[in-house]
Amino acid sequence: MSEASPAEEIPSYDASIWKTGVFDFANTEDFITSPLPAEGIVRIGQGLGKVEFKLEHASPDTLPGATCFLVGFCGAMTNRATVTAPLFSGVGLSRALKMPLLAFADPVVSTSPDVSLAWYAGGSGGVGHPRNVAWVIDHVTRVTGRTPVLVGGVWRRLRSNECHALYDGSCTVFRLEPPNVNC
Incomplete structure (x- = not known):
């Protein structure tokens, strides 16, 4: 991410700032039936219904001692x-803890520079966004054999919505209080 001075023009969206591969899928079915990228940004769908996330060390072969992965x-x-x-x-x-990462971007925040907080609910035309987030977490869990550890202030909102109710696997949800960060 880059900070800029007020005089500088800031693009609202540019996935290339992360300097990693970008993988686009039309829908969750296409994503789930394709090999899981080990690294990169994955985008499923379009517009306010788009599920977008960053993967680091997602292959079961990377960080072989890791039994869980961070979901940001x-x-x-x-x-x-x-x-x-x-x-x-x-x-x-995740890099400091040497843990694999699955980090979600909110589609509303990504779409508008005027929105600074959202709850991963999607928006107009974004039907099923929480369900799709849950499917992605479940899929990464199955493919990697690792347990998801969900972190971030927004997760508290997600616990009570459709995403939590639809998530199939077991996960660990905790309040981060170093030095007790172990899986």
Whole structure:
């Protein structure tokens, strides 16, 4: 992510800032029937219904001692207009802990530089977004054989919505209080 001065023009969205591969899928079925990328940004669908996430060390062959993976949900952005989307939380934490990462970008925050907080519910035309987030978490869990550890301020909102109710697997949800960060 790049910060800029007020005089500088900031693109609202530019996935290339993450300097990793980008994989586009028309729908969750296409994603689930394709090999899981080990690294990169995955985009499923379009518009406010798009599910977008960043994977790091997602292959079961990378970080072989890892028994879980971090699932990051971006929280509030106080200066969204000065930061280029997509926004992913948990990148630094997963690298520090040497844990694989699945980090979701919120489609509403990614689409509008005027929105600095959303709850992964999608928007107009974004039917089923929480369900699709749950399917992605479940799919990555099955493919990698690792347990998801969900972090981020937005997860508290997700616990009570459709995503939590639809998630099929077991997961670990905890409040991060170092030094007790172990899987």
